Amino acid sequence: MSTGWWTASAKWGVTLGANLDELYREVILDHCQNPRRMGAMEHPTHSLGLHNPTCGDKIAVDLRVEDGRIADYRFSGHGCSISMASASMLGDAVVGKTVAEAEQVAQGFVRFLTGDPSTASPAGDLEALAGVKNFPARVKCATLAHNALMEALEGAARPPGPH
Amino acid sequence: MSTGWWTASAKWGVTLGANLDELYREVILDHCQNPRRMGAMEHPTHSLGLHNPTCGDKIAVDLRVEDGRIADYRFSGHGCSISMASASMLGDAVVGKTVAEAEQVAQGFVRFLTGDPSTASPAGDLEALAGVKNFPARVKCATLAHNALMEALEGAARPPGPH
Amino acid sequence: MTTTPATTAPPTWAAVAQAFPALRQTVNGHRLVYLDSAATSLKPQAVIDAVVEYYADYPSNVHRSVHTLAGRATEAYEAARARVAAFVGADAQSLVFTRGTTEGLNLVASGWARRHLRPGDEILLTPAEHHSNLVPWQQVAKATGARLVFAPLTADGRLTAEAIRASFTSRTRLAAVAHVSNVLGTENPIRELVALAHRQDAVVVVDGAQSAPHLPVSVAALGVDFFAFSAHKMCGPTGIGALYGRPERLREADPLLFGGEMIAEVDQEHATWADVPYRFEGGTPHVAGAIGWGAAVAFLERLGMDHIAAHSRALAMDAAARLAALPRVSVYGPAGGRQAVVAFNYDGVHPHDVAQVLDSQGIAVRAGHHCAQPLMAALSIQSSVRASFYLYNTREDVDRLVDGLREVGRYFGR
Amino acid sequence: MTTTPATTAPPTWAAVAQAFPALRQTVNGHRLVYLDSAATSLKPQAVIDAVVEYYADYPSNVHRSVHTLAGRATEAYEAARARVAAFVGADAQSLVFTRGTTEGLNLVASGWARRHLRPGDEILLTPAEHHSNLVPWQQVAKATGARLVFAPLTADGRLTAEAIRASFTSRTRLAAVAHVSNVLGTENPIRELVALAHRQDAVVVVDGAQSAPHLPVSVAALGVDFFAFSAHKMCGPTGIGALYGRPERLREADPLLFGGEMIAEVDQEHATWADVPYRFEGGTPHVAGAIGWGAAVAFLERLGMDHIAAHSRALAMDAAARLAALPRVSVYGPAGGRQAVVAFNYDGVHPHDVAQVLDSQGIAVRAGHHCAQPLMAALSIQSSVRASFYLYNTREDVDRLVDGLREVGRYFGR
Ligand SMILES: Cc1ncc(COP(=O)(O)O)c(C=O)c1O
Numbered sequence A, B: 001m002s003t004g005w006w007t008a009s010a011k012w013g014v015t016l017g018a019n020l021d022e023l024y025r026e027v028i029l030d031h032c033q034n035p036r037r038m039g040a041m042e043h044p045t046h047s048l049g050l051h052n053p054t055c056g057d058k059i060a061v062d063l064r065v066e067d068g069r070i071a072d073y074r075f076s077g078h079g080c081s082i083s084m085a086s087a088s089m090l091g092d093a094v095v096g097k098t099v100a101e102a103e104q105v106a107q108g109f110v111r112f113l114t115g116d117p118s119t120a121s122p123a124g125d126l127e128a129l130a131g132v133k134n135f136p137a138r139v140k141c142a143t144l145a146h147n148a149l150m151e152a153l154e155g156a157a158r159p160p161g162p163h
Numbered sequence C, D: 001m002t003t004t005p006a007t008t009a010p011p012t013w014a015a016v017a018q019a020f021p022a023l024r025q026t027v028n029g030h031r032l033v034y035l036d037s038a039a040t041s042l043k044p045q046a047v048i049d050a051v052v053e054y055y056a057d058y059p060s061n062v063h064r065s066v067h068t069l070a071g072r073a074t075e076a077y078e079a080a081r082a083r084v085a086a087f088v089g090a091d092a093q094s095l096v097f098t099r100g101t102t103e104g105l106n107l108v109a110s111g112w113a114r115r116h117l118r119p120g121d122e123i124l125l126t127p128a129e130h131h132s133n134l135v136p137w138q139q140v141a142k143a144t145g146a147r148l149v150f151a152p153l154t155a156d157g158r159l160t161a162e163a164i165r166a167s168f169t170s171r172t173r174l175a176a177v178a179h180v181s182n183v184l185g186t187e188n189p190i191r192e193l194v195a196l197a198h199r200q201d202a203v204v205v206v207d208g209a210q211s212a213p214h215l216p217v218s219v220a221a222l223g224v225d226f227f228a229f230s231a232h233k234m235c236g237p238t239g240i241g242a243l244y245g246r247p248e249r250l251r252e253a254d255p256l257l258f259g260g261e262m263i264a265e266v267d268q269e270h271a272t273w274a275d276v277p278y279r280f281e282g283g284t285p286h287v288a289g290a291i292g293w294g295a296a297v298a299f300l301e302r303l304g305m306d307h308i309a310a311h312s313r314a315l316a317m318d319a320a321a322r323l324a325a326l327p328r329v330s331v332y333g334p335a336g337g338r339q340a341v342v343a344f345n346y347d348g349v350h351p352h353d354v355a356q357v358l359d360s361q362g363i364a365v366r367a368g369h370h371c372a373q374p375l376m377a378a379l380s381i382q383s384s385v386r387a388s389f390y391l392y393n394t395r396e397d398v399d400r401l402v403d404g405l406r407e408v409g410r411y412f413g414r
């Protein structure tokens, strides 16, 4: 039995939520307050909404793919600062990229945050979300838009018809 | 955390199975080897079988009640030494008694073994089963015939017809 | 069988807190302030010790063996059943051990209601029910053709006796209602519900997950048919709970799980069931959980449930009033008559972000829909922050929460 | 994902026994000899410590909160899932936490089989099944019109591949068989069963209650559809077990319990389910149980499952041979190929009385029908004595058992 006081993080040998500023970097708060590419798209070629069962938050991603490239990206929904910032940043990271490249961006980001050690840290503004790794409860928030993008693109890869 | 050796019974402040001879008294082994009133009855007025779900043992009690008295008692089935001895002893204890007296014998015995402190210890040969109190796992064995007798008599007290 | 021994003076709560080893830690550099007891409570040393004693000294299966260790385990397991039953004013024979409230409610739904409800019958609920007391009834409705009816709440979130009366019809066959709401902290008028229901032989099922930890409960005095609750919210172990059922109702129910100790006789084609409550306890039970729960109940009884109720209520009322006075904070639920729970939102900051900033100050609260999505919809929100109080909390914890929310505003510039 | 790390030499078993605090006691004046592990196993200190650490340091609910303690609890809970899954050669996503084997088998019966079986379909069983792997299928048969078919055992109690083949028909849709019998100690030919079943898309359900503690198991290598097992029989806590299911089969199954974490979205009338395995875990899970089980698996893996299997098998074979050589003792089951279990009777002395006299010498065995009444009937007995062995038993324990049985004869004059 333990006696005396201890520090949770030290005892567990892990850093959990140790530093708030590591999570809420300036650029995140900026994306959250001034989200880029927010709103619905008129005629998306791909579209998918996902929700976070914990809080009921929803993020929907609309895409227009032209000639195998992401010509446009929009997102809508509501969520915490992390999920909104992540959805906002994802647009910059994929518009103009080929579908394969965009999938790589999203997949790499999800892998990085879920602890795959072989994945490089994300590039661009998304790099600001690297700190989420140390806040496992928020990983679902940070990856919501990325998962929606991947599923939207994947869905189109399946044969048409009811499934 | 406990260190070193301990004695189970001392540590728990209860005596559990401490002395085998307290359980298997001579008279019990005698009843078990030479059961009295064993076998089926031709025309019982009351009859009921019970089984011990732990081991599948079954004891059935047949009674002939005449003028409000237990005129005859028989038991059949199979079981451990405790349940057989108890069924054998119960006959001596109830034959010739009124139904109310017989019920009191059986009920008093069950109450005594299940730890009701206000109950006097059983009389006659049944007294030899008093030690079962310290072997809780065997109480079900010792009370099987008694419960069968009570349910047999009770069943008849209910209004006839399907129930 | 009194649920609360006559205690004279209330205990010294700061001393009570010392019994909980988890409170001896700092989180992110601050003394832990644990305000998430409605999700699960901390455990006192006495409960941990009882669990350890079982695992270390007599880790045996129950019921089925003659040997000394098994005898000891069986005795302790059944003593725990009697103790927990007495705690809610019931007999041991009417108490079924389950994994928790959710299993208890599902047992009533699948085992009793599916068998007894008919097309057109009505099941009375409220819009504030926990998913565990809503989704099982949706399933019953689908399977039997019964209909769900929701008694309306008042604007401030209360369930009144009038609303119950107005929603009751001659077709109402079952009412399932939380004793205390896990979001609004309201206590529902169970006695009035029972009086109405039993006039027409309707069955009353009470979700006691949030009341058993906090209020002196007597199922006999309330007159309910079923009452489900969980050990882990009342200082006990995880993985164990109980369903109280009136014996005649229990006997009308089908088991949920088949096998092991619930059986009387079996051949290849047929089986008969053991008597209640064992009939509903298929498989090896959670022996350590039951024994630890018995110790938890002993711990609570020694302090006195009336004192515990007064203490957590006072903290919650104080917190609700002080939070409501903060700028940009909205508190949900009625102003008066609140049990240990305060749900709120901070305008412009998402609940997850509020909880995160509080956590950075060592304050543990919950953010989410609290398994009450329909209630969230009724409140026109997605989610909220919830601070919940228990016997180990103090006034200082409320101060820390209020200060913590000021820091939330500062951090997000609102 | 190997289930057994490459260990070089077998451990020193007497030293292993030191890890189990329950073995430091005397019972009725004798050092405890625990031979009831098939009912439930003793717990090593490492498992007790893991449970205590959870309750004392981070006794939080999982999944739903942002705060530090909840994060820690969630991580530990999911790490335990991954660890237990890897132990039987499975992915974490295909492992559902249950209360135990009984709940796992019932989940397949109620959740999958009731939905997929049709009148005239056949369910293949053996006469040696534990009630938990028999009664659920009786219920399925009653509900769906399917028929139970029992593959015959050989005279000495073995299930042969030929008997399976002979009992399999084109109507066989599901086979449910124990991996290792809890009475006879036989290991059943699961691979042959799977090969046969999968030729016609029949589903294979394996009761792993007695194999997971003793054998290196890989559900992937076996190819089974479902595999149910319990923590408490493999050095883990009570109240927790798991059901492995092939993901596509799990997705075809209905949940047993509704509410809490198993839900995706809910409104008043409808609900959608979370993905597998969470869909099957309604209500607050047994967090302490899962974490303790993870520690148990780590403990077993460190010793090496191949070594553990060889050790308990050697003890059981030795005991079976020496008991069979005693006058008046009959041992059930085949002479060769026995796992950790020896069931027997002493002619003229009831199993209860045998167990009682053994207990007076500090030897814990089980007496009864071992939840296998149909097998007892097939053996023309009511009940038997069962001695079962595990990693903390030694040759000396077998000596004590043999001497104990001599004392039984002396005591009852037979
Ligand atoms: C072969 C077998 N199947 C099923 C079970 C049931 O396991 P549990 O009681 O842990 O649910 C047991 C143990 O009692 C067993 O030995």
Ligand SMILES: Cc1ncc(COP(=O)(O)O)c(C=O)c1O
Pocket (backbone or CB within 6 Å): C038, C039, C099, C100, C101, C102, C103, C130, C132, C133, C178, C180, C181, C182, C207, C209, C210, C230, C241, C371, D260, D282, D283, D284, D285
């Ligand atoms: C009101 C209410 N009902 C039911 C439950 C479900 O309890 P458990 O998760 O212990 O099954 C909870 C707690 O989560 C609750 O607060």
